[in-house]
Amino acid sequence: MFAELFFQYLVAGLTYGAIYAIVAIGFNIIYNTTGIINFAQGEFVMLGGMTAVTLHERLRLPLPAAIAGAVLVTIGVGALIEVTFIRWLEKPSVLRMIVITIGVSILVREAALLLWGQDVRTLPYFTGDEVSSLSLLGARISPQVLWTLGTCAVAVAFLSAFFKFTMLGREMRACASNRDAAALCGLPTRNLVTLSFVLSAGIGALAGCVVCPITYTQYNVGTGLAIKGFTVAILGGLGDSVASIAAGLILGVVESFSVWVLPTAYKDAISISILLAILFLRPSGLFGAKGSR
Amino acid sequence: MKSGSARYLQVSVFAAATVAVQLTAQVSGKAYFLTQLTMTAYATLVVVGLSLLMGYAGQISLGHAGFFALGGYTAAALTTWDLGPRRGQAIVAALARLHVLVLRPDPYGADVLTVHPWAAFACAVALTAAVAFVIGIPVLKLTGHYLAMATLGIGTILYSVALGTPSLGAADGISGVPPFQLVPGLQIGGSPSIRVQNYYLAWALVALSMLLLLNLIHSRVGRALRAIHAAEDAASAMGIDTARFKLRTFVLSAVLAAVAGVFSTHFNGGIGPSEASIMKSVKYLAIVAVGGMGSLWGSLTASAVLNFLSLRGYFGSFDDAVFGGILILVMLFSPDGILELDLRAALRSLLRKPRPTGES
Amino acid sequence: MTALLEVSGVSKRFGGLQAVKAVSFRVEKGTIKAVIGPNGAGKTTLFNIVSGFLAPDAGTIAFRGEPVQGSPPHRVSARGLARTFQHIKLFARMSALENVMVGRHVRSRAGFVAGMLHLPFTWSEEREVRARSLDLLDFLGIASLADAEATSLSYGQQRAVELARALASEPEMLLLDEPAAGLNMRETADLAQLIRRIRERGVTVLIVEHDMSLVMSISDEVIVLSYGEKIADGDPRSVQRDADVIRVYLGEEDA
Numbered sequence: 001m002f003a004e005l006f007f008q009y010l011v012a013g014l015t016y017g018a019i020y021a022i023v024a025i026g027f028n029i030i031y032n033t034t035g036i037i038n039f040a041q042g043e044f045v046m047l048g049g050m051t052a053v054t055l056h057e058r059l060r061l062p063l064p065a066a067i068a069g070a071v072l073v074t075i076g077v078g079a080l081i082e083v084t085f086i087r088w089l090e091k092p093s094v095l096r097m098i099v100i101t102i103g104v105s106i107l108v109r110e111a112a113l114l115l116w117g118q119d120v121r122t123l124p125y126f127t128g129d130e131v132s133s134l135s136l137l138g139a140r141i142s143p144q145v146l147w148t149l150g151t152c153a154v155a156v157a158f159l160s161a162f163f164k165f166t167m168l169g170r171e172m173r174a175c176a177s178n179r180d181a182a183a184l185c186g187l188p189t190r191n192l193v194t195l196s197f198v199l200s201a202g203i204g205a206l207a208g209c210v211v212c213p214i215t216y217t218q219y220n221v222g223t224g225l226a227i228k229g230f231t232v233a234i235l236g237g238l239g240d241s242v243a244s245i246a247a248g249l250i251l252g253v254v255e256s257f258s259v260w261v262l263p264t265a266y267k268d269a270i271s272i273s274i275l276l277a278i279l280f281l282r283p284s285g286l287f288g289a290k291g292s293r
Numbered sequence: 294m295k296s297g298s299a300r301y302l303q304v305s306v307f308a309a310a311t312v313a314v315q316l317t318a319q320v321s322g323k324a325y326f327l328t329q330l331t332m333t334a335y336a337t338l339v340v341v342g343l344s345l346l347m348g349y350a351g352q353i354s355l356g357h358a359g360f361f362a363l364g365g366y367t368a369a370a371l372t373t374w375d376l377g378p379r380r381g382q383a384i385v386a387a388l389a390r391l392h393v394l395v396l397r398p399d400p401y402g403a404d405v406l407t408v409h410p411w412a413a414f415a416c417a418v419a420l421t422a423a424v425a426f427v428i429g430i431p432v433l434k435l436t437g438h439y440l441a442m443a444t445l446g447i448g449t450i451l452y453s454v455a456l457g458t459p460s461l462g463a464a465d466g467i468s469g470v471p472p473f474q475l476v477p478g479l480q481i482g483g484s485p486s487i488r489v490q491n492y493y494l495a496w497a498l499v500a501l502s503m504l505l506l507l508n509l510i511h512s513r514v515g516r517a518l519r520a521i522h523a524a525e526d527a528a529s530a531m532g533i534d535t536a537r538f539k540l541r542t543f544v545l546s547a548v549l550a551a552v553a554g555v556f557s558t559h560f561n562g563g564i565g566p567s568e569a570s571i572m573k574s575v576k577y578l579a580i581v582a583v584g585g586m587g588s589l590w591g592s593l594t595a596s597a598v599l600n601f602l603s604l605r606g607y608f609g610s611f612d613d614a615v616f617g618g619i620l621i622l623v624m625l626f627s628p629d630g631i632l633e634l635d636l637r638a639a640l641r642s643l644l645r646k647p648r649p650t651g652e653s
Numbered sequence: 654m655t656a657l658l659e660v661s662g663v664s665k666r667f668g669g670l671q672a673v674k675a676v677s678f679r680v681e682k683g684t685i686k687a688v689i690g691p692n693g694a695g696k697t698t699l700f701n702i703v704s705g706f707l708a709p710d711a712g713t714i715a716f717r718g719e720p721v722q723g724s725p726p727h728r729v730s731a732r733g734l735a736r737t738f739q740h741i742k743l744f745a746r747m748s749a750l751e752n753v754m755v756g757r758h759v760r761s762r763a764g765f766v767a768g769m770l771h772l773p774f775t776w777s778e779e780r781e782v783r784a785r786s787l788d789l790l791d792f793l794g795i796a797s798l799a800d801a802e803a804t805s806l807s808y809g810q811q812r813a814v815e816l817a818r819a820l821a822s823e824p825e826m827l828l829l830d831e832p833a834a835g836l837n838m839r840e841t842a843d844l845a846q847l848i849r850r851i852r853e854r855g856v857t858v859l860i861v862e863h864d865m866s867l868v869m870s871i872s873d874e875v876i877v878l879s880y881g882e883k884i885a886d887g888d889p890r891s892v893q894r895d896a897d898v899i900r901v902y903l904g905e906e907d908a
Contacts, residue, residue, distance in 0.1 A: 030613055039436045079416075085621065094437040095353055100624045102355075102575060106617030136652040223571065227449065265457025272453070279443050280431040442831055470880035505769040511769030512775060513761050513782070520744045520755045527742035530704060532730035532822060 009256045015145050015214060016289060017252020018152040019045070023208040023229025024236065024244035025159065026200035030241050032198035035094065036099035039101040040081060041204060042226030043108040047074045048205025049217035050112060053121040063126065071205045073158030077108070078201025082194045123212040144213050151210040155203045155243060157165040162199075172196060224268060231275040247286065298300055300507045303590065304500055311496040315489065327492045328483075329604040334343035337558035338502055340580050340596040341589050342549030345506055348587020349515065350542040352433060353441050355574050356448025356597030357550055360421055362455055362569035364551025365393035365558035367417035368410070369467040370460075372559075375405040402468045410473040410559065417555045418548055425547035429540045448574050473559035481559040490562060499593070502549060507587055518542060524586075538567040564586065572613055576603075579620040657682040657826055657857050658703070658734075661711030663722070665698055672698040676879040680826070680874075685848060685858040687868045689891075690878035691901060696861045697739060699878070700830050703859075704736045705729035705808050717825070724881070730747065731759045735824035737815050739831045739861075743803040747815045750799040753786035756821030760785075789817040793847070807839050820851070829860040833867050845871050869893070877901070 023041055030038045052070035061069060072145045078229055081104055086097075125132070126147050126275075135138035138285030163169035164203045175182040175192045183189045208217065232251050278285065295498075318326045343357050376394065379385045385406075388394050393412040399405045432443045455461055462468070472482025477508045480487055481494060511516050520528040521535050529535050558564045567573065584595035599619075602608065664674040665684065673695045680686045688696050701707040701873035705726040714722040721729050735756075744752050758905075761782050763775040790796045793813040799805060805815055812832060818896055819827055829848070834842045841864060848858055848871050857901060862868050875892045877885040879901045885892045892898055 037442075085625065089625070095441060096494060096624050098438045098441050099353075099578070100621055103579075103621035103624065106575065106613055108573075109623070110611065110614035110617065176454045227442075227445070234439075234442075263457065265463070266453060269450050269453040269457075272450050275446050276443060276450075279435060279439055279446075283435070444813040508771045509765065509768045512771070512779070513758065513763040514765055514768040516747075516751060516755050518756060519747055519751075523744035523746060524742045526706070526726075527738065527744065528755070529706075530730055530736050530738075531755050531818070532727050533755075534725075534727045545765065 009142050009260075011145055012255060013253030013256030014249055015148050015211065015252070016072070016256065017249040018149050019207050019211050019225070020228045020232045020251055021245045021248025022152055022203055023225050025156065025241045026204045027229055027233040028239050028241045028244060029159075029200045030196050031233075033172055034086070034193050035180075036067065036086065036097045037094075037101065037230065038197075038200065039098060039226050039230075040105040040108055040222070041200060041229055042222035043105050043112075044074050044078060044201045044204030044222075045208035045225050046112060046217060046219065047077060047108070047201075048119060048208030049114055049123065049212040049221075050208075050219070051205070052209045052212065053115070053123055053217070056123060066123075066208070067209045070209055071202055074201045074205035074208075075198050078197040079194055081108075082197040086193065086197075087190060105226065109220055109222055109292075111226035112222075116219055118219065120216050120218045121212075122216045123209065124211075125213045139213070142214070142244065144210075147211050148207075148214065151206060155206060156241075159199070159203070168195070227275070228271045231271050231278070234278050234283070235285055236276060240285070242276040243285065276289055296475055300504070300511065303507070306582055307502055307503065308496075311493070311500070317562060319489075324488065326605075327488045330602055331492050331495045331553075331560060332557065333600040334444075334492075334499050335553040335560070335598045336577075337593055337596040338500050338553035339550045339583075340592050340600075341499075341502060342546035343577050344581045344584065344586060344592035345510075346542055346546040347581055349518040349522060349527065349583070350539050352539060352541075352543060353444065353545070353578075355445040355571070355578060356443050356451070357444075357546070357577050358549040358568050358571075358573035359448035359451035359558075360425065360550035361554040361573075362564065362566070363421045363424060364417040365564040365568060366455060366461055366467065366554075367420050367551075368413045368555040369470045369558050369564050371408040371413035371416060371468055372410055373399075373405075373407060373469055373472055374460075375399075375407065377404070377406040380406065384434055389637030395466040397471060407471075410471070414473070414552075414555050421551035422544050422548050425544045426540065429543040429547075430536075433440055433536065433539045433543060440534055445571065445574075448569065448571060452566060452571070455569050462565075464566065466563060468563035470562050470564070472562075473556070481556050483560055483562050495556065496602050497562070498552075503589060503593065507637055510589070514538070547586055572616075575620065576616045579616045579623070580624040585618060655715070657678055657717060658859065660699075660703065661713050661715075663699070663702060663709045663714065665695075665702060665707060665709050671881050673702065673709070676881070676883050677712075678876050678883065678886055680859055682825075682857050683852065683855065683870050684873040685852055685860065686876065687872040687876045688759040688859065688861045688876050688878060689863070689865075689868055693880075694878040695881040698826055698832060699883075700736065700861055703729075704734065704828055720795040728831070730822065730824075733822075733825040734828065735822050736828035737819050737830055737832060739834065741811050741815055743811055743818075745802075745804045745812055749790065749795065749803050749810075749817075750786055750802050752803045752814055753789055753792075753817045753821050754782050756818035757782045757786060759822045759886055773874070783872055786817070786821055786850065789820055790814075792820075792850075793817050808835050808881075810828060813837065816847070818846070820856070824856060826857045826859065829858060829862075830862075831861055831863060833862055833864040841867055 023045060026041045026044065027038065030036055049072050050074045052066045055069045056063055056066035085104055086099055124293055125144050127143045134146070152211035163173055171187050172192050172195065174185070175187060175189050179189055192288070228251065232244055232248040235251060251274065254274070255267060255270050258267060262270070308547070316431065317354055318324055326582070339357060339361050343354060346352050346354055376385050393409050394406055395409050396404055396406050397455045428447055433439065435443055436470065456464060472480050472484070474480050475494070479490065479494065481491060515644065517533045517538055520531065520533060520537060525535055554564070570609070580591050584592035584600070603612055658680040661677045663673055663676050664671070669764060688699065690696055698707065701732050702709050705721065705728065706722050708723045712722065713720055716732055716734055718797060719732070719772050721732060721734070740810070744755060747899060761778050763778055773902070787796060787799060790799055790891050794817060795810055795813045798810060798814070803811065806814065816832070833844055836844060845867050848860070852858060860872070871901070875889050876883055878894070884901065885895045886899045
């Protein structure tokens with residue numbers, strides 16, 4: 001009985017942790033290319049889920065098409081945000097950018113409120129339903145959990161391959177490493193920045209869709225995700241996406257098990273306390289080597 | 294001294310303006326505006342403190358609403374929790390002997406033993422100062438987005454605590470907070486009969502704070518703060534203990550927010566967790582940005598206008614979106630505030646072909 | 654007799670680079686001592702260590718007989734050791750006068766409460782700070798620029814403001830970090846004269862400089878650094894003739 005409960009908490013933690021990791025990876029992609037912390041990252045996840053629900057329920061698109069559509073729409077929004085607010089600023093300060101992206105996240109959230117109201121929405125389970133479960137190692141888990149972890153793993157694998165093997169990926173890494181030098185080499189740095197937003201929006205939306213049946217979605221889930229995603233990014237060392245995966249899973253599990261010692265109402269405070277602890281004690285993250293500022 | 298008299302003149306003009314506004318409202322039959330105007334005053338108190346912190350000490354705070362709530366909730370809790378059942382306990386007896394407790398009827402007519410508002414006020418201020426001091430030490434060592442996220446985190450923790458703690462009323466907050474009798478004859482409370490009095494008390498508090506802050510800015514400390522903001526290394530070489538000055542400014546701005554929270558809570562008769570929310574902090578930030586960080590009068594004006602419109606429901610359900618939009622617009626075009634806006638330069642940068650830029 | 658400043662065995666490394674290696678020297682009260690050496694010799698690092706911006710890995714720094722190594726810059730300054738910076742760091746959006754008034758921070762005491770309440774003692778204190786600061790601007794010949802925004806002034810004028818600001822704390826010792834950088838010959842000669850007048854006021858001067866004419870004309874003693882080590886220490890004439898120094902500046906004679 002205890003083991004089963006333990007396992008449930010663990011699985012829940014890993015599931016949420018995977019989503020936090022995806023948000024953190026989105027942060028890192030944009031941060032690496034531009035040095036900007038994009039506070040609207042969480043909204044991409046929200047938009048993915050909400051758009052997919054609309055496409056599936058309103059326009060009656062089959063689930064895979066709805067998800068694909070949602071990802072495309074969110075990518076469009078991401079690109080639009082970059083072009084409208086980020087692109088034409090000349091060497092803005094770090095602070096100015098984070099404040100701007102906070103403003104953007106508010107606008108996106110309010111637009112979502114306008115479009116979809118305060119209703120909680122959900123997508124149908126990809127396979128089976130709420131009560132179906134698979135037997136794994138003697139315990140029962142929902143197939144949607146596997147979908148979530150699987151999708152996140154695929155997304156990470158895709159990104160790794162992209163950055164390592166494709167020309168475009170290498171160009172983005174060059175841009176991240178030294179933007180001026182990249183520009184001097186003739187790389188289209190401005191478009192690469194847009195691409196970073198596109199990628200972040202895309203994986204965020206995908207994650208939003210796949211976890212939607214489990215966590216449901218609502219117009220205002222973005223902010224909390226942004227904070228937790230940022231916590232994970234810092235925990236792993238800002239800019240390090242591989243570390244983000246580990247950090248995300250760790251945070252998800254810690255948060256999940258925290259309900260054993262603290263009232264659930266304080267669950268959000270857990271991740272923030274971790275964030276503060278990291279910022280105060282070791283800003284370069286658990287796995288980060290050099291001091292990052 | 295020249296700048297000294299300019300200060301008093303400014304504050305006098307401001308005082309005259311508040312009188313003019315009140316008389317206008319009276320005469321035009323819109324006396325009910327005074328309620329929102331009073332609440333605007335308390336919000337303005339938070340804003341000017343934040344303006345000092347951001348403009349002079351150069352420290353961003355995305356969690357300042359948390360301090361407002363800390364002050365307000367402390368006062369609310371202490372003046373509404375009934376200590377009657379615990380009369381026997383030593384600490385309650387000690388408080389009673391210090392004449393810190395009052396026996397008063399609650400909204401339902403029963404007698405409750407609560408803390409005297411003045412004592413609650415002192416506790417609220419002391420607690421907020423202590424919290425700001427303790428978290429300020431590590432937080433102010435951070436810079437840039439780390440500092441922003443840390444202050445955001447602090448505010449969110451305070452929000453979560455307010456929202457999740459049953460004895461603080463959880464989502465409903467605390468209500469039934471009694472009026473605050475400052476001295477016989479002057480009372481902070483929401484009753485319509487003392488509306489005019491409350492309006493003037495609130496704006497008098499703002500005027501007094503403005504005077505104190507203006508004095509500070511024109512003093513040795515103000516110079517030191519501006520120096521820190523301009524070139525921290527050089528300031529340090531001049532013998533300025535930058536960490537200590539930043540911390541004290543942080544605590545000062547937190548205390549101002551807490552004082553606003555206390556009085557506002559007594560005026561409204563209660564407080565809820567939304568007062569500590571991120572959105573509230575963002576609103577304060579947006580207003581400071583519009584008014585110009587470090588321009589106290591600019592921030593005051595922006596606050597008076599924007600908060601009043603917001604409280605009157607002018608922005609309707611788009612309230613959050615409006616402040617989010619304001620924040621973006623100001624940050625994009627005129628980070629130094631709307632009074633520093635160089636419209637032509639902003640348009641020029643918008644229309645100019647963007648060229649590849651370096652790291653931001 | 655203890656010197657005003659005693660640097661003993663100070664070392665500092667940054668990762669793989671040994672910037673300063675076991676440097677020791679003394680500066681006697683009332684003298685002008687120069688630190689010279691090729692670029693990268695560790696001069697500015699040494700300055701940053703003495704003024705408290707860096708802590709040495711090893712060694713001690715004694716000012717007026719008391720150790721100051723590892724003290725933060727504001728404490729070092731409060732002890733009576735003021736400095737200027739290689740790249741001028743005036744406070745933007747403040748006037749020249751206000752910049753100098755900040756320099757007087759350690760000689761005044763009005764704090765937060767006194768400032769907010771505008772307590773009576775602050776009235777005379779502010780007057781005094783203002784008057785002294787104006788005097789210093791006058792001493793440097795730029796009293797007319799008092800109300801100009803500091804960063805709008807010409808380079809030479811900014812240097813003068815910076816000097817006034819450093820003098821405002823009435824230091825016992827002044828560290829000048831390449832004060833002649835960017836000055837033309839006439840301005841450099843004026844600077845030399847100025848530094849001599851500063852010494853006459855009783856301020857001991859330690860100066861890092863590249864400009865040899867300035868160094869040779871005003872210094873009582875010169876030390877030479879190369880790759881973080883002290884290779885010469887003495888009066889200007891003998892240092893100039895020192896074989897090691899010549900080699901370091903001019904390179905080995907090709908065989």
